[in-house]
Amino acid sequence: MQTARDIAQAWDDVRAALVRAVGTQRFQHWLDRLAPVRHEDGTLTLGTPNRFVLEWIESRYLAEIVKAVRAAFGERTEVKLMVSGALFSRDREAPPRAPDAPRPSRHRRLDAFVPGANNRAAYRAVTQLLHDPRFAFNPLFMYGASGTGKTHLLQGLAGAYRQEKPRQKTACVTGDEFSGSFRANLRQKQIKRFRAYYRSLDLFVVDDFQHLAGKQATQQEFLHTFDALCNRGGKVVIASGSHPGDLAGIGDRLRQRLVGGLVVKLSTPDFRARLAILRNESARMRRQLPEDVLVYLARRATRNMRDLIGGVTRLGAYASLEGRAIGLEEARTLLADQFDGAAGKGDLGAQILAEVCRQCDVSAEDLGSPSRRRRVVLARKIAVYLLRAHADLSLREIGVLVGGRKAPTVRSALRDVEAELAREGPVAAAAAHIAGTLGLGA
Structure with a gap:
């Protein structure tokens, strides 16, 4: 049977794991006041100061909490959340809390x-x-x-x-x-x-x-x-x-x-800017990457900074583990799975449109047509939102891609989908899923 000291030590491990999982800023704002209330019959009950915090944690961070708890308390441990009167009183007496400036990585x-x-x-x-x-x-x-x-x-x-x-x-x-x-x-x-x-x-x-x-x-x-x-x-x-x-x-x-x-x-970095970023990152590594490898990566990682930094980090880690420099052909092999899937698909705008059509089960012709069928309208709005959020395109350019629509029409579609996103409904989930599939983040 675990003593109070054992539980306290295990909870410290949980807190440390949660900081790593969600970041210091979100941990301090939402999870810092989470506390064990009891641990019995294989269930760890955690207290929150109020119902709103409980619902917010349950909807956004429960998976991370369960993973951290099972690593510290045992794989079969169940997690239960409740509103704790003691935490509520402590929270009311506490000084103002708000997320502080993050400590940058x-x-x-x-x-x-x-x-x-x-x-x-x-x-x-x-x-x-x-x-x-x-x-x-x-x-x-x-x-x-x-x-x-x-x-x-x-x-x-x-x-x-x-x-x-x-x-x-x-x-x-x-x-x-x-x-x-x-x-x-x-x-x-x-x-x-x-x-x-x-x-x-x-x-x-x-x-x-x-x-x-x-x-x-x-x-x-x-x-x-x-x-x-x-x-x-x-x-x-x-x-x-x-x-x-x-x-x-x-x-x-x-x-x-x-x-x-x-x-x-801020716009997407051009080749010269990407190469400068890669040189800067390489200079910080234990084993710097050769110039021809950096040039290759700068030419291939054109979609976003995540591809760029992810690629150089991956190559740097491999070089460090191998204890030697890596050549261009080796770099191409190591990054094949990162870039070959995008080869031949055109620019990011075309990739977004193709993925929206695939996941919403509509054709490219439907997307650019005057059709008002519910599925087509939904796909068109998601495409407009993702093109605006991730492809660095103007309203006019987006209008051209979705059937020659004018900027006010595109703006209206953006308003509709952003209002849906604020409600965190099915449209938000679909847009986030498609963005995640393309490696664009939320």
């Missing part, structure tokens, strides 16, 4: 960012905000497709700001985390505490801002937070997949504030 430090033609304006804006107190633009709004470096810049800025200005308050959250924290504090009747925290920040960084679409109460709260920070000299930095003028489901007053700041675009 090596890849997401600001000094590891490689500026190029595709992102130089955003990089200069971030470094000027960090070092020049006269930086007057508020907010700084960065937008671009997935894998263009937005999150790297945001987390790099938050980490550098904390290091250089340790007495100033910094928070770096996603749109989902801000919304979830707002709703949780509203339910707990702790909204004053929430506002006291966010409205006293010196730097407020928000990634994936598009996830506030359709959430009117959260948008109103963000708008008041933004105004309060501006009035006291705080800085706000935002990143999103789309230009603020094209964000569907965002109120007019908030949209006006967003476009009133400095708006900069």
